Amino acid sequence: MAVHGGRRPRRRRAAFGWTxxxxxxxxxxxxxxxxxxxxxxxxxxxxxxxxxxxxxxxAPDSVAGIAARALPSVVTxxxxxxDEEGTGTGFVLDDRGHILTNNHVVAPAASGGKISxxxxxxxxxKATVVGRDSGYDxxxxxxxxxxxxTPLTLGDSDAVRVGDPVVAIGAPFDLANxxxxxxxxxxxxxxxxxxxxSDGSDVSYVDALQTDAPINPGNSGGPLLDSRAHVIGINxxxxxxxxxxETESGQAGSIGLGFAIPVNQAKRVAEELIDDGRxxxxxxxxxxxxxxxGDGARVDSRAPDGGPAVLKDGPAERAGLxxxxxxxxxxxEPVHTGAELIIRIRAHQPGDRLRLTVxxxxxxxxxxxxxxxxxxx
Numbered sequence: 059m060a061v062h063g064g065r066r067p068r069r070r071r072a073a074f075g076w077t078x079x080x081x082x083x084x085x086x087x088x089x090x091x092x093x094x095x096x097x098x099x100x101x102x103x104x105x106x107x108x109x110x111x112x113x114x115x116x117a118p119d120s121v122a123g124i125a126a127r128a129l130p131s132v133v134t135x136x137x138x139x140x141d142e143e144g145t146g147t148g149f150v151l152d153d154r155g156h157i158l159t160n161n162h163v164v165a166p167a168a169s170g171g172k173i174s175x176x177x178x179x180x181x182x183x184k185a186t187v188v189g190r191d192s193g194y195d196x197x198x199x200x201x202x203x204x205x206x207x208t209p210l211t212l213g214d215s216d217a218v219r220v221g222d223p224v225v226a227i228g229a230p231f232d233l234a235n236x237x238x239x240x241x242x243x244x245x246x247x248x249x250x251x252x253x254x255x256s257d258g259s260d261v262s263y264v265d266a267l268q269t270d271a272p273i274n275p276g277n278s279g280g281p282l283l284d285s286r287a288h289v290i291g292i293n294x295x296x297x298x299x300x301x302x303x304e305t306e307s308g309q310a311g312s313i314g315l316g317f318a319i320p321v322n323q324a325k326r327v328a329e330e331l332i333d334d335g336r337x338x339x340x341x342x343x344x345x346x347x348x349x350x351x352g353d354g355a356r357v358d359s360r361a362p363d364g365g366p367a368v369l370k371d372g373p374a375e376r377a378g379l380x381x382x383x384x385x386x387x388x389x390x391e392p393v394h395t396g397a398e399l400i401i402r403i404r405a406h407q408p409g410d411r412l413r414l415t416v417x418x419x420x421x422x423x424x425x426x427x428x429x430x431x432x433x434x435x
Contacts, residue, residue: 119285124225125237127287131210132280133157133175134229135185135199139166147228147280148175148199149289150209151328155201158328159279160294161190161262162252164197175201178235189331193339193404195251195262195294196324197279198331210281213288215267215320218242223285224269226293226316228277240271240314248401249317251295263397265405266317267291273316282318291318326407340408340429343372344379346396354386354417355399377425379416386422387415403429 116122131150135157137143146163150156157175164187167173173185183201190197222242230236247268252260269282273293282291297315330337345367347358357374358367359381367381368374386392388402389412406412408431415424 118287121225121237121239124283124285124287125227128210128225128227128281128283129178129235129237131208132227132235133177133201134232134234134276135159135163135279136174136176137164137167137171138173139169139171142166145229145232145276146278147276147293149227149279149281150207151198151332152209153207155204155207156188156328156332157185157199157201158292158324159197159199160292161192161195161197162260163279164190164199165192165260173199175199176234177204189335189337191327191331191337192252192260193262194319194323194327194337195264196292196319196327196331196337198328210283211286211288212321212325213284213286213290215290215322218245218267218284218290218320220244224271224290225283225287226269226271226273226277226280227283228273228280228293230272230274230276232276236277238272240269242267243270243315244268246405247317248398249295250397250401262294263401263404264294264317264319265323265401266295267320269316269318270314271316272312272314274312277316289321291321292324293318320405323405338408339432340403340406340410341372341432342374342377342379342403342412342414342427343369343430344374346399348396350396352384353394354384355393355396357381357383357385373427373430377414377427379414379425379427380418382418384417385414386417389413390415 133148135146135148137146143166146159148157148159151158164173168187174182175185176182181204183203185199185201188198188200220242224240224242226238228236245267247266249264249266251262267282273296277293280293281289282293284290293316295317296312298311298313327337345358345361347356350356357379361367368379385399388399393399393402406429408429410429412427412429413424414427415422
């Protein structure tokens, strides 16, 4: 009996040991499986944290606030001509349907082509050219059948300062209603663009605002806005990494060097295009030697037609300028080329008085010139 009675406890201990081992193994497996399930996201719903209470509105001077006010007045222009088509941008000038854009945007449709204007709400209507000017690279088109147009407010480009924040709106690569932001990088940048025609009649001369707000092909003609959503410039040209300043008809992309026509200049031109179909250009009445490689702008010896380089009884002749004179400054600011002189002159209006520094035979003197007027279609 003693022997028989002594074995049962050992069996019970052995059974208990197996039970304990099974519990420990099951617990280990359960922990591993549970960890895997948790890591794999199996079983149960996962709720991720998200911010609450984000305000619906934006400050009026924020990029979002400026865009919200301006976008309904910006249009995407699709232009098609006999052998060319493209996309550009424009913005509403008044409640009569006048829209300002670049000349190089609408030029393909100047002779029997088609222009459509698409608003930010998707409304699309036909547009017709009212007037255009290649020298300023500006054009006005008009739409009809659209009600409730809200013109963008024109600002004062003379009051702009380097470092001011700006917003550009356009349709880069046909991506309508694209908004970008940056600052004014520089003022009074003398740039020329165009020049594809052999006679140079399509060259535009601009005393431009420079911005680092990204501008790409399709932004042409769109507004450059200040912090109050006022138009201070018309986006017109970019400098790409492998070329000089150019209008946006090519496919070069932004490298942060964009140029806009100052709105104070554009306002006068737009008004003349609406009223008369053409704009006036301020002139001093001389032909310049555009091949001169020295510093300054030299009056040519003869006009291209063989006539005198200084217009008879013109502003320059009345001021005493002669063929061969070298113009080195305008109102105390140096000019380095003939193109730069044209740009400085066109930044003014007919009737304005300029002070020119002129060098002749090694002698320098100042003359006062009242700008005359020339028409250009």
